[in-house]
Amino acid sequence: MSLPDRNSPEGLDEAAAAAKPRRGRRAAVRELKRELILEAARAVFEAEGLDGASLRAIAARAGYTPAALYFHFESKEAIYAEVLQASMARLGRSMARRVARARTQEDRLRAAALGFYAFYEKNPRDLDLGFYLFRGGMKPRGLGPERDRALNEALAALLEPIATAAEALGATRAEAERLMVECFAHAAGLLLLAHTGRIRMFGASADRLMADYVEEKIAMLTGRPAAR
Amino acid sequence: MSLPDRNSPEGLDEAAAAAKPRRGRRAAVRELKRELILEAARAVFEAEGLDGASLRAIAARAGYTPAALYFHFESKEAIYAEVLQASMARLGRSMARRVARARTQEDRLRAAALGFYAFYEKNPRDLDLGFYLFRGGMKPRGLGPERDRALNEALAALLEPIATAAEALGATRAEAERLMVECFAHAAGLLLLAHTGRIRMFGASADRLMADYVEEKIAMLTGRPAAR
Amino acid sequence: MSLPDRNSPEGLDEAAAAAKPRRGRRAAVRELKRELILEAARAVFEAEGLDGASLRAIAARAGYTPAALYFHFESKEAIYAEVLQASMARLGRSMARRVARARTQEDRLRAAALGFYAFYEKNPRDLDLGFYLFRGGMKPRGLGPERDRALNEALAALLEPIATAAEALGATRAEAERLMVECFAHAAGLLLLAHTGRIRMFGASADRLMADYVEEKIAMLTGRPAAR
């Protein structure tokens, strides 16, 4: 059954709503259009990278004129930043879900460290996007200092669950952060190799390597021998 | 009197040589010019990346017109590939030197694994160049499939000393290759993070982390506890 | 309780007024909004010129959307024309005030001729605006022929006080008009030079030059030697 008369600002007067849509409706439409553009942008950025992608291509794919995008975003870089933020948000949610499902402290660490790796392994287009983070330093400023800062902060927040889980396993804060960085680095390296086919070239399996790496670390942390 | 029967394939007619220098001389001059162009290209590619660099900039820095470069290289990508090969050759020589100096098998492994890392740490511009290897998959074709294959082979040869040292320490070939890949991945990850400032953001020291990683691996290999 | 019978022109029927205000009130509000837009437009046109100014900038400064301006003016040129007319009206009032204060016929001529010059000297932004008049011929049609004609008429009316004063000093109508034109030209030239810094470049003072010019003309007219 529908419940038309909730006290929410929507509803109440359908005729008026049809004539002049309520704020919420307008904003929703606007948001929807933004999403569609971002969706198109994501595809193009994934395929072409930040520099390689052209606003025209994004606009065309979104069914718009280039000029139209400027009503929704202030520049190509702004679009890229949003696409990247969305990707990181998905990663964050994916990790959180995994950690929430874990029942032991050890599993929580596994979930966090492997979750980071697994997300990018399963979503290689997100990895393509994320590589901007790894190139941040090369060109003076890719997205502008402000957006870069925001992305750095988002990244730090993203990795925190790994450190938190390590602390819960008895590590000091310093040790926990160190382990977090090590896992980040190892995952980044493996993803790099796997993503570019460099690992296949050596007949190795990247996810297996990552899992083993985490087990080794857990073994060191808990004093138990790693099951290899 | 002239000595026409030197063993070299060139020579034979000095008068003609003056008017039209012998093959060898010509080739040497030609090679020299190529080197000068590559030198200029290296500087520009390091600063601007493959996409960011313009042929005009390279030509200008080399003291040439853009059109002139086409007498020496067939395209911008061809130049990049040569610059990259040269960088890898330097890396190879650097690793070989370190390994040669090592006295024990353990040290040979340390030399190889850390040598890879250390070269890029000390020569960040080479790292910038090398990052192409890590992006190989992103753009449909960066340098063309042929050049990509050649680079892959060169990379494999480069890393071989690590596997060789591991075998000398008693690892099977499979284990040795696995360790080689792990070291490669860890080094790549750490370099990535260090290079883009992402590691400073966590207050960690990349070279320390790399050294520790190698010690852990050696300890596992030899059965001794790692000195942490 | 409501007090429906205030003496103001509004009121009388508040219910009706709320639903649909009477013509007068509506028109007044409309006029007010137009003024606010023109005010904003003036600032932008002064700073950027006719071509340089963008409708977006005008709209933004007026607190409107570009599209909204089209409810009040039919084009950018129409706005410019109105801004210019307002500027000329101010000039006219300024000259009239000066002439009214003058006690002798000679002073009336001084007031008119120098008043023209002085207004623009004191209000350089109005001069910027007015320069459109001087560029009228350059672009095929700046504001459209109709608007141009209206501006010409307004200009002629503006300068008339000079001719009137000259006639009062004994000049024939032809001589008076000639003097009017001469003064106009000299003032325009000096303003041009002063306005663009070209006069500073020669170390001269524009207003002094203008005053001297008028004295020379008065001397010729009255047969007295000019006080130089």
Added chain:
Amino acid sequence: MSLPDRNSPEGLDEAAAAAKPRRGRRAAVRELKRELILEAARAVFEAEGLDGASLRAIAARAGYTPAALYFHFESKEAIYAEVLQASMARLGRSMARRVARARTQEDRLRAAALGFYAFYEKNPRDLDLGFYLFRGGMKPRGLGPERDRALNEALAALLEPIATAAEALGATRAEAERLMVECFAHAAGLLLLAHTGRIRMFGASADRLMADYVEEKIAMLTGRPAAR
């Protein structure tokens, strides 16, 4: 008859010249092309003004691609500056010719002062171009400060003959410069009015007014009554 063996650097070896044209020939061709572009640019700038003209239009009129112009000039502003310089050079030559023909000191002053005016009266397109000089102050920098400075200097040199002639008639340097500025201003004002049709509107003749103005000034300078 042809005289093939002049001692000039041209000639001598026609075969070689055909194969690889001598420097002078190349430079001449290059200069010719530049001239053709400038010619096209002049037409467009005259018709559209600095802002209104587009590089595309200039290129099209010159029979080139927009990109091709960048081999000859570094920017639109650079082209404009050259066009303007050429116009001023023509003005300078025109004035110099007139002054050279003058036989008395008085005539020299007439020639210089009226020559300035007459050039622009006869070449209204040059006046359009020159109006940039009068708008210099409006927008922060039209051509860039360096080019603006160069143009100012050229203008000062252009007007100098007027001051020189005045000094020859007995004026002090200060008086001569003042007269120079006055003439410049009056001419500028009259040209403005004539050019924009504002003078016709009062039934006056600009060149007559200018001539009379100069006579008045000469009369003042020499103490004789002006022939009006």
Added chain:
DNA sequence: TATGAATGAGTATTCATTCAT
């Protein structure tokens, strides 16, 4: 009356590459 969204034409400039010389 006012808005947000959209358009289509326009801007200067840069690029790798080609080619006659």
Added chain:
DNA sequence: TATGAATGAATACTCATTCAT
């Protein structure tokens, strides 16, 4: 070998204007 000139396609971005709401 080397150059200067040229091209054509591409770039991000801006503009005045329109229109459904």
